[in-house]
Amino acid sequence: DTEVxxxxxxxxxxxxNKKSLKCEQHMGHRAMYWYKQKAKKPPELMFxxxxxxxxxxxxxxxxxxxxxxxxxxLNLHLHALQPEDSALYLCASSPYLGRGNTGELFFGxxxxxxxx
Amino acid sequence: xxxxxxxxxxxxxxxxxxLVLNCSFTDSAIYNLxxxxxxxxxxxxSLLLIQSSQREQTSGRLNASLDKSSGRSTLYIAASQPGDxxxxxxxxxxxxxxxxxxxxxxxxxxxxxxx
Numbered sequence: 001d002t003e004v005x006x007x008x009x010x011x012x013x014x015x016x017n018k019k020s021l022k023c024e025q026h027m028g029h030r031a032m033y034w035y036k037q038k039a040k041k042p043p044e045l046m047f048x049x050x051x052x053x054x055x056x057x058x059x060x061x062x063x064x065x066x067x068x069x070x071x072x073x074l075n076l077h078l079h080a081l082q083p084e085d086s087a088l089y090l091c092a093s094s095p096y097l098g099r100g101n102t103g104e105l106f107f108g109x110x111x112x113x114x115x116x
Numbered sequence: 117x118x119x120x121x122x123x124x125x126x127x128x129x130x131x132x133x134x135l136v137l138n139c140s141f142t143d144s145a146i147y148n149l150x151x152x153x154x155x156x157x158x159x160x161x162s163l164l165l166i167q168s169s170q171r172e173q174t175s176g177r178l179n180a181s182l183d184k185s186s187g188r189s190t191l192y193i194a195a196s197q198p199g200d201x202x203x204x205x206x207x208x209x210x211x212x213x214x215x216x217x218x219x220x221x222x223x224x225x226x227x228x229x230x231x
Contacts, residue, residue, distance in 0.1 A: 006159075042205055042221035043160070056218065090159055097147065102167060103209055105150060105219060107160040 003027075006091050006108035014116050015081060021111045023074040023091030031097070032074040033105070034066060035090040043090055049074060050096060081115045088112050118143045120208055120222040128228045129196055137191040137225045139206035144184050147209040150219070151180050151191050153202040160205065164191070168211075196229045203227070 004025045013019050023032065030051050035043035048056035049068040063085075065077040074091055091108045095101035119142045129135055139149070148167045152160040164173045164180040166189065172181040179192040189206055203226045207219040 004159075042224055045218060048218075088157070092160075097209075102148060102165055104162060104165045105160075105207070106162060107152075109159040110157075112157070 004091055004093055004106050004108035006089075006111050008111060009109065010112045010114075012114045012116065013078065013081065015083075017081075018077070018079045020078065021076040021089055021091075021113070023076075023108055024072055025093040025106070026072055027093060027106065028071075029093035029095055029106075030071060031094045031103075032068060033092040033094075034074070034076055035092065035107075037088045037090055037110070047076075078113075081113075083115050086113055086115045118146075118208060118210065118220040120206060120220050122204075122206060122222040122225050124225060125223065126226040126228075128230060130230055131196060131198060133196050133229075134192070134194050135196055135227075137193070137204050137206075137227070139189040139191070139222050141187045141189075141208045141220075141222075143208075143210075144187050145211050146184065147211050149180075149182055149189050150207045150209070151178075151189075152205045152207065154205060154224075155202050163204075193227075196227075198229050198231055201228050 007022045032049045034046040037043045046060045047066045052068045063080045067075040088110045090110045092105050094105045097103045121140045123138045150165045151163040154160050166182040177194040182189045203224045205224045206222045
């Protein structure tokens with residue numbers, strides 16, 4: 001199973017709403033990532049979790065709050081977003097680097113977020 | 117700071133043609149380089165991964181090469197098909213001690229293969 005599953009596929013929310021994006025993998029990967037992708041642009045890294053601990057935060061605004069409750073799950077909590085936050089949010093996972101691991105990244109299909 | 121550039125930005129070819137996509141990166145201290153394809157509105161699908169110690173990798177009609185010293189990688193697609201139409205992205209992972217969990221993506225090449 002080389003699948004990363006993201007839910008929901010589409011989300012429309014108002015600027016005062018609170019919602020969450022979810023990501024799940026069962027490949028035993030211990031690194032999980034959130035990326036943001038705007039139309040016709042490459043993905044931009046937001047957060048990285050290594051062994052369920054936040055290891056990289058690319059200066060993302062606090063209205064985005066990541067959570068890694070266990071080694072298979074990754075959430076992104078959304079609150080008070082702005083219309084410019086509308087984008088495709090991609091989750092990815094990889095084996096933790098080192099010990100002969102290639103660190104190959106596997107992506108989910110993404111959650112398309114629209115903020116009204 | 118690592119910068120990754122892909123040329124051309126867009127490419128249109130007739131079916132059956134062999135083609136080469138280019139990826140350049142500024143910092144040669146990398147852990148590996150990965151090629152992805154992305155269909156419109158979809159996630160990224162991993163195509164090939166080349167470790168920094170390797171020169172090339174092959175999968176079916178795809179062949180990726182890596183010249184770390186010159187900061188270049190190429191993705192060769194043989195006998196292109198309409199189903200190959202997608203955006204192709206290369207991504208460079210930094211060395212373990214230098215942000216190994218960061219992948220820097222290239223700007224992408226949008227490929228269209230016409231009947």
